Amino acid sequence: MKTSTMTLTKFYHLLFLVCGAIAMATNVSAQQKPDPQFQKMMNSSFRTEGIANIDRIDQDPTQKFCSDPQFASSKAGAAKALEIQKQNMASIQPPSDGKYIGDWKSGEAIAQSGRGATWTDTASTPIGGGCYNCHEIDKKEISYGNIGPSLWNYGKTRGNSQELIVYTWNRINNSKAYNACSNMPRFAHFKLLNEKQIQDLMALLLDPASPVNQ
Numbered sequence: 001m002k003t004s005t006m007t008l009t010k011f012y013h014l015l016f017l018v019c020g021a022i023a024m025a026t027n028v029s030a031q032q033k034p035d036p037q038f039q040k041m042m043n044s045s046f047r048t049e050g051i052a053n054i055d056r057i058d059q060d061p062t063q064k065f066c067s068d069p070q071f072a073s074s075k076a077g078a079a080k081a082l083e084i085q086k087q088n089m090a091s092i093q094p095p096s097d098g099k100y101i102g103d104w105k106s107g108e109a110i111a112q113s114g115r116g117a118t119w120t121d122t123a124s125t126p127i128g129g130g131c132y133n134c135h136e137i138d139k140k141e142i143s144y145g146n147i148g149p150s151l152w153n154y155g156k157t158r159g160n161s162q163e164l165i166v167y168t169w170n171r172i173n174n175s176k177a178y179n180a181c182s183n184m185p186r187f188a189h190f191k192l193l194n195e196k197q198i199q200d201l202m203a204l205l206l207d208p209a210s211p212v213n214q
Contacts, residue, residue: 049119062088065182081180087176092170092188095195100165100202104212107204110197116183117192125190129201134184137204138211147183154211155206168205172198 019164048054062084071077113128115121132141132149158164170177172193175184187193193201204210 002169007123024208036198051117051121052119053201062176062180063075077133083181088174088186088189089170092177094169095167095199100169101207102196102199102201102203104200104203104210106197107202107210108138108199110193110201111204112141117190127197129187129193129197131201140211151205152212154212155208155210160206160208165202168202169198172201194202 014160042057043054046054046057065072065080065084067079068077071082089136110129111131114130114133116125116127117167122125131137131151134143134145136150136152139152154168171184173188174186175182176186185192187196188198204212209212
């Protein structure tokens with residue numbers, strides 16, 4: 001069994017707690033206004049450290065929407081969710097070289113790794129996908145999370161149509177293009193994974209030679 005580095009997961013967990021605290025205190029629905037005292041407390045409680053800038057506590061429109069479940073579950077929220085999904089979809093770029101599929105072996109290493117994007121890393125530290133933290137992927141790896149669906153036999157059961165290839169590319173790039181409040185990180189949006197890394201993860205899921213599809 002391989003060991004996944006959980007650093008990135010811990011970062012996401014901390015970010016989730018921070019965003020949750022902001023949501024409870026500032027509730028961003030149209031009926032309420034942000035609490036300036038709480039915002040001041042947040043700004044004074046965090047600082048830039050290494051590559052982790054304090055602006056990480058600032059929510060973009062998608063995060064603000066998803067931090068207000070009362071509004072998100074309303075009729076007006078349903079319409080707003082579609083707008084947010086459309087905005088996130090528009091941000092996705094196809095591969096610059098036209099190639100969606102990379103090297104599945106590199107993809108497996110990326111899926112196993114949870115490194116990167118924390119204050120202890122440098123700007124040149126390769127960032128991992130941490131995919132096993134949420135998904136079952138290769139049956140040989142028995143340590144995995146179940147927040148997301150199993151990806152075992154992903155390509156074998158779904159085929160390799162162009163529609164599926166583009167969908168998979170989009171989903172890895174920015175899952176909120178399909179579900180405004182998806183738990184999956186927006187890997188390309190936040191520059192957590194580069195184009196080649198995403199191509200390699202695509203190969204892990206779709207290449208017939210990948211152990212995922214055996």
